[in-house]
Amino acid sequence: MxxxxxxxxxxxxxxxxxxxxxxxxxxxxxxxxxxxxxxxxxxxxxxxxxxxxxxxxxxxxxxxxxxxxxxxxxxxxxxxxxxxxxxxxxxxxxxxxxxxxxxxxxxxxxxxxxxxxxxxxxxxxxxxxxxxxxxxxxxxxxxxxxxxxxxxxxxxxxxxxxxxxxxxxxxxxxxxxxxxENKEQVKFNLLGKEHLVEGFIKDGKTYVPARELLEALGFTVGWEAETKTVSVKKKN
Ligand SMILES: [Zn+2]
The missing domain is CATH 3.40.80.10 (Peptidoglycan recognition protein-like)
Structure with missing residues:
Protein backbone atom coordinates (compact mmCIF):
# COMPACT_ATOMS: atom_id res chain seq x y z
CA MET A 1 0.00 0.00 0.00
CA GLU A 181 -4.67 -18.31 -1.88
CA ASN A 182 -3.73 -19.41 -5.34
CA LYS A 183 -6.27 -18.53 -7.94
CA GLU A 184 -7.68 -21.78 -9.18
CA GLN A 185 -9.63 -22.85 -12.17
CA VAL A 186 -13.11 -24.15 -11.50
CA LYS A 187 -14.64 -26.41 -14.09
CA PHE A 188 -18.30 -25.89 -14.87
CA ASN A 189 -20.50 -28.05 -16.97
CA LEU A 190 -23.08 -25.60 -18.23
CA LEU A 191 -25.98 -27.23 -19.99
CA GLY A 192 -23.71 -29.90 -21.39
CA LYS A 193 -20.80 -27.61 -22.29
CA GLU A 194 -17.66 -27.46 -20.21
CA HIS A 195 -16.14 -24.15 -19.19
CA LEU A 196 -13.07 -23.36 -17.11
CA VAL A 197 -13.42 -20.20 -15.06
CA GLU A 198 -11.03 -18.56 -12.63
CA GLY A 199 -12.30 -18.97 -9.09
CA PHE A 200 -11.87 -20.81 -5.83
CA ILE A 201 -13.76 -22.85 -3.30
CA LYS A 202 -13.92 -21.65 0.28
CA ASP A 203 -15.99 -22.90 3.23
CA GLY A 204 -17.96 -25.09 0.89
CA LYS A 205 -18.90 -22.22 -1.42
CA THR A 206 -17.71 -21.82 -4.98
CA TYR A 207 -16.60 -18.31 -5.91
CA VAL A 208 -16.40 -17.37 -9.57
CA PRO A 209 -16.83 -14.07 -11.39
CA ALA A 210 -20.53 -13.62 -12.23
CA ARG A 211 -19.63 -12.21 -15.64
CA GLU A 212 -17.76 -15.26 -16.85
CA LEU A 213 -20.45 -17.64 -15.82
CA LEU A 214 -23.36 -15.61 -17.15
CA GLU A 215 -21.66 -14.85 -20.44
CA ALA A 216 -20.94 -18.54 -20.88
CA LEU A 217 -24.67 -19.10 -20.43
CA GLY A 218 -25.34 -16.69 -23.26
CA PHE A 219 -26.25 -13.55 -21.34
CA THR A 220 -24.84 -10.07 -21.76
CA VAL A 221 -23.48 -8.63 -18.55
CA GLY A 222 -23.09 -4.96 -17.74
CA TRP A 223 -21.93 -3.04 -14.69
CA GLU A 224 -23.30 0.27 -13.48
CA ALA A 225 -20.64 1.67 -11.18
CA GLU A 226 -22.87 4.43 -9.87
CA THR A 227 -25.51 2.15 -8.40
CA LYS A 228 -23.21 -0.87 -8.05
CA THR A 229 -25.59 -2.94 -10.12
CA VAL A 230 -24.80 -5.90 -12.32
CA SER A 231 -27.25 -5.93 -15.19
CA VAL A 232 -27.90 -9.16 -17.02
CA LYS A 233 -29.66 -9.22 -20.35
CA LYS A 234 -30.52 -11.95 -22.79
CA LYS A 235 -28.45 -11.85 -25.93
CA ASN A 236 -30.69 -11.23 -28.91
ZN1 LIG B 1 -7.98 6.10 20.70
Whole structure:
Protein backbone atom coordinates (compact mmCIF):
# COMPACT_ATOMS: atom_id res chain seq x y z
CA MET A 1 0.00 0.00 0.00
CA UNK A 2 1.07 3.56 -0.62
CA UNK A 3 1.85 5.31 2.63
CA UNK A 4 2.68 8.99 2.58
CA UNK A 5 5.41 9.89 5.06
CA UNK A 6 4.68 13.16 6.82
CA UNK A 7 6.68 12.73 10.01
CA UNK A 8 6.22 14.82 13.11
CA UNK A 9 9.09 16.82 14.52
CA UNK A 10 10.66 14.99 17.44
CA UNK A 11 9.23 16.57 20.60
CA UNK A 12 8.26 15.43 24.07
CA UNK A 13 4.48 15.75 23.55
CA UNK A 14 3.81 13.73 20.40
CA UNK A 15 6.99 12.13 19.04
CA UNK A 16 9.39 11.25 21.85
CA UNK A 17 11.77 9.51 19.47
CA UNK A 18 12.11 6.50 21.76
CA UNK A 19 12.44 3.04 20.32
CA UNK A 20 9.46 0.73 20.18
CA UNK A 21 10.30 -2.63 21.78
CA UNK A 22 8.48 -5.06 19.55
CA UNK A 23 5.17 -4.83 17.69
CA UNK A 24 2.82 -7.16 19.53
CA UNK A 25 -0.47 -5.55 18.64
CA UNK A 26 -2.19 -2.97 16.47
CA UNK A 27 -4.58 -0.47 18.03
CA UNK A 28 -7.45 1.07 16.06
CA UNK A 29 -8.63 4.59 17.00
CA UNK A 30 -11.04 7.22 15.74
CA UNK A 31 -9.89 10.84 15.51
CA UNK A 32 -13.02 12.00 17.38
CA UNK A 33 -13.51 14.93 15.04
CA UNK A 34 -15.90 14.28 12.13
CA UNK A 35 -14.98 15.11 8.55
CA UNK A 36 -11.45 16.21 9.32
CA UNK A 37 -8.68 15.05 7.00
CA UNK A 38 -5.70 12.86 7.88
CA UNK A 39 -3.48 15.85 7.20
CA UNK A 40 -5.39 18.08 9.63
CA UNK A 41 -5.10 15.44 12.34
CA UNK A 42 -1.41 14.98 11.61
CA UNK A 43 -0.96 18.74 11.98
CA UNK A 44 -2.87 18.67 15.25
CA UNK A 45 -0.33 16.14 16.57
CA UNK A 46 2.51 18.26 15.20
CA UNK A 47 1.24 21.38 16.97
CA UNK A 48 1.34 19.59 20.30
CA UNK A 49 5.07 20.27 20.27
CA UNK A 50 4.19 23.75 21.54
CA UNK A 51 3.16 22.14 24.80
CA UNK A 52 -0.30 23.67 24.96
CA UNK A 53 -2.51 20.75 24.01
CA UNK A 54 -1.22 17.81 26.00
CA UNK A 55 0.26 14.53 24.87
CA UNK A 56 -0.88 12.28 22.08
CA UNK A 57 -0.20 10.96 18.60
CA UNK A 58 -0.36 7.84 16.46
CA UNK A 59 1.80 6.17 13.86
CA UNK A 60 -0.71 6.27 11.03
CA UNK A 61 -3.82 8.23 10.07
CA UNK A 62 -6.26 7.05 7.41
CA UNK A 63 -7.96 9.81 5.45
CA UNK A 64 -11.61 10.04 4.36
CA UNK A 65 -10.39 9.14 0.86
CA UNK A 66 -8.58 6.04 2.12
CA UNK A 67 -5.05 7.38 1.75
CA UNK A 68 -2.68 6.88 4.67
CA UNK A 69 -0.24 9.24 6.35
CA UNK A 70 2.66 7.98 8.46
CA UNK A 71 3.26 10.51 11.24
CA UNK A 72 5.64 8.40 13.32
CA UNK A 73 7.85 5.58 12.01
CA UNK A 74 6.84 2.12 13.22
CA UNK A 75 10.21 1.66 14.94
CA UNK A 76 9.35 4.45 17.38
CA UNK A 77 6.87 4.89 20.23
CA UNK A 78 3.73 6.94 19.64
CA UNK A 79 1.55 8.25 22.48
CA UNK A 80 -1.73 6.66 21.41
CA UNK A 81 -2.74 4.33 24.19
CA UNK A 82 -1.18 5.63 27.39
CA UNK A 83 -3.44 5.80 30.47
CA UNK A 84 -3.45 5.92 34.26
CA UNK A 85 -4.86 2.43 34.34
CA UNK A 86 -5.21 -0.40 31.88
CA UNK A 87 -7.32 -3.52 31.56
CA UNK A 88 -5.40 -6.34 33.20
CA UNK A 89 -6.07 -8.64 30.24
CA UNK A 90 -4.33 -6.19 27.91
CA UNK A 91 -1.33 -5.77 30.22
CA UNK A 92 -0.87 -9.52 30.35
CA UNK A 93 -0.50 -9.59 26.61
CA UNK A 94 1.17 -6.27 25.87
CA UNK A 95 3.35 -5.64 28.90
CA UNK A 96 3.15 -2.84 31.46
CA UNK A 97 3.37 0.01 28.91
CA UNK A 98 1.37 -0.84 25.76
CA UNK A 99 2.67 2.24 23.88
CA UNK A 100 6.01 0.47 23.62
CA UNK A 101 4.57 -2.72 22.09
CA UNK A 102 1.81 -1.49 19.75
CA UNK A 103 1.25 0.53 16.60
CA UNK A 104 -1.60 3.04 16.55
CA UNK A 105 -3.85 3.73 13.56
CA UNK A 106 -6.22 6.70 13.65
CA UNK A 107 -9.28 6.56 11.41
CA UNK A 108 -11.07 9.64 10.15
CA UNK A 109 -14.88 9.44 10.09
CA UNK A 110 -17.95 11.29 8.88
CA UNK A 111 -20.08 11.79 12.00
CA UNK A 112 -20.06 11.60 15.79
CA UNK A 113 -21.04 7.92 15.66
CA UNK A 114 -17.63 7.30 14.16
CA UNK A 115 -18.96 6.04 10.86
CA UNK A 116 -16.17 5.79 8.31
CA UNK A 117 -16.30 6.18 4.56
CA UNK A 118 -16.12 2.91 2.60
CA UNK A 119 -12.68 3.98 1.44
CA UNK A 120 -11.36 4.51 4.97
CA UNK A 121 -12.82 1.18 6.05
CA UNK A 122 -11.37 -0.72 3.09
CA UNK A 123 -7.96 0.86 3.63
CA UNK A 124 -8.07 -0.06 7.30
CA UNK A 125 -8.72 -3.70 6.40
CA UNK A 126 -5.94 -3.86 3.81
CA UNK A 127 -3.47 -2.01 5.97
CA UNK A 128 -4.13 -4.13 9.07
CA UNK A 129 -3.72 -7.26 6.93
CA UNK A 130 -0.41 -5.95 5.65
CA UNK A 131 0.83 -5.09 9.16
CA UNK A 132 -0.32 -8.41 10.63
CA UNK A 133 1.66 -10.21 7.95
CA UNK A 134 4.70 -8.03 8.41
CA UNK A 135 4.81 -8.44 12.20
CA UNK A 136 3.50 -11.99 12.26
CA UNK A 137 0.34 -11.11 14.20
CA UNK A 138 -2.98 -12.92 14.42
CA UNK A 139 -5.75 -10.53 13.31
CA UNK A 140 -8.31 -12.21 15.57
CA UNK A 141 -6.15 -11.82 18.68
CA UNK A 142 -3.71 -8.98 18.08
CA UNK A 143 -5.96 -6.24 16.72
CA UNK A 144 -7.28 -4.01 19.50
CA UNK A 145 -9.65 -1.14 19.89
CA UNK A 146 -8.23 1.56 22.17
CA UNK A 147 -11.20 0.53 24.33
CA UNK A 148 -9.83 -2.99 24.80
CA UNK A 149 -6.69 -1.63 26.43
CA UNK A 150 -7.88 1.30 28.55
CA UNK A 151 -11.68 1.32 28.43
CA UNK A 152 -11.76 4.61 26.52
CA UNK A 153 -14.67 4.87 24.04
CA UNK A 154 -12.42 4.68 20.99
CA UNK A 155 -12.87 3.72 18.10
CA UNK A 156 -16.46 4.67 18.99
CA UNK A 157 -18.07 2.99 15.97
CA UNK A 158 -16.49 -0.34 16.88
CA UNK A 159 -17.23 0.08 20.60
CA UNK A 160 -20.92 0.76 19.91
CA UNK A 161 -21.08 -2.07 17.36
CA UNK A 162 -19.07 -4.99 18.75
CA UNK A 163 -20.49 -7.20 15.98
CA UNK A 164 -18.94 -4.89 13.40
CA UNK A 165 -15.61 -5.09 15.22
CA UNK A 166 -15.71 -8.89 15.06
CA UNK A 167 -16.64 -8.71 11.40
CA UNK A 168 -13.81 -6.29 10.75
CA UNK A 169 -11.21 -8.62 12.28
CA UNK A 170 -12.65 -11.48 10.25
CA UNK A 171 -12.30 -9.36 7.11
CA UNK A 172 -8.65 -8.71 7.89
CA UNK A 173 -8.11 -12.42 8.30
CA UNK A 174 -9.88 -13.17 5.01
CA UNK A 175 -7.79 -10.53 3.32
CA UNK A 176 -4.61 -12.24 4.58
CA UNK A 177 -5.86 -15.71 3.62
CA UNK A 178 -7.09 -14.46 0.26
CA UNK A 179 -3.71 -13.05 -0.63
CA UNK A 180 -2.11 -16.39 0.13
CA GLU A 181 -4.67 -18.31 -1.88
CA ASN A 182 -3.73 -19.41 -5.34
CA LYS A 183 -6.27 -18.53 -7.94
CA GLU A 184 -7.68 -21.78 -9.18
CA GLN A 185 -9.63 -22.85 -12.17
CA VAL A 186 -13.11 -24.15 -11.50
CA LYS A 187 -14.64 -26.41 -14.09
CA PHE A 188 -18.30 -25.89 -14.87
CA ASN A 189 -20.50 -28.05 -16.97
CA LEU A 190 -23.08 -25.60 -18.23
CA LEU A 191 -25.98 -27.23 -19.99
CA GLY A 192 -23.71 -29.90 -21.39
CA LYS A 193 -20.80 -27.61 -22.29
CA GLU A 194 -17.66 -27.46 -20.21
CA HIS A 195 -16.14 -24.15 -19.19
CA LEU A 196 -13.07 -23.36 -17.11
CA VAL A 197 -13.42 -20.20 -15.06
CA GLU A 198 -11.03 -18.56 -12.63
CA GLY A 199 -12.30 -18.97 -9.09
CA PHE A 200 -11.87 -20.81 -5.83
CA ILE A 201 -13.76 -22.85 -3.30
CA LYS A 202 -13.92 -21.65 0.28
CA ASP A 203 -15.99 -22.90 3.23
CA GLY A 204 -17.96 -25.09 0.89
CA LYS A 205 -18.90 -22.22 -1.42
CA THR A 206 -17.71 -21.82 -4.98
CA TYR A 207 -16.60 -18.31 -5.91
CA VAL A 208 -16.40 -17.37 -9.57
CA PRO A 209 -16.83 -14.07 -11.39
CA ALA A 210 -20.53 -13.62 -12.23
CA ARG A 211 -19.63 -12.21 -15.64
CA GLU A 212 -17.76 -15.26 -16.85
CA LEU A 213 -20.45 -17.64 -15.82
CA LEU A 214 -23.36 -15.61 -17.15
CA GLU A 215 -21.66 -14.85 -20.44
CA ALA A 216 -20.94 -18.54 -20.88
CA LEU A 217 -24.67 -19.10 -20.43
CA GLY A 218 -25.34 -16.69 -23.26
CA PHE A 219 -26.25 -13.55 -21.34
CA THR A 220 -24.84 -10.07 -21.76
CA VAL A 221 -23.48 -8.63 -18.55
CA GLY A 222 -23.09 -4.96 -17.74
CA TRP A 223 -21.93 -3.04 -14.69
CA GLU A 224 -23.30 0.27 -13.48
CA ALA A 225 -20.64 1.67 -11.18
CA GLU A 226 -22.87 4.43 -9.87
CA THR A 227 -25.51 2.15 -8.40
CA LYS A 228 -23.21 -0.87 -8.05
CA THR A 229 -25.59 -2.94 -10.12
CA VAL A 230 -24.80 -5.90 -12.32
CA SER A 231 -27.25 -5.93 -15.19
CA VAL A 232 -27.90 -9.16 -17.02
CA LYS A 233 -29.66 -9.22 -20.35
CA LYS A 234 -30.52 -11.95 -22.79
CA LYS A 235 -28.45 -11.85 -25.93
CA ASN A 236 -30.69 -11.23 -28.91
ZN1 LIG B 1 -7.98 6.10 20.70
Missing amino acids: QIQKDLLTINEYSRPGTKLKKVQGIVVHWVANPNTSAKANRNFFENRKNGKSGYGSAHYIIDLDGSIIMAIPPEEVAYHVGAESYRSEALKRLGSYPNSTTLGIECTHVDWNGKMTDKTYESLILFCAELCKKYNLDPLADLYRHYDITGKICHKWFVDHPDKWEKFKQKVKECMDGAA
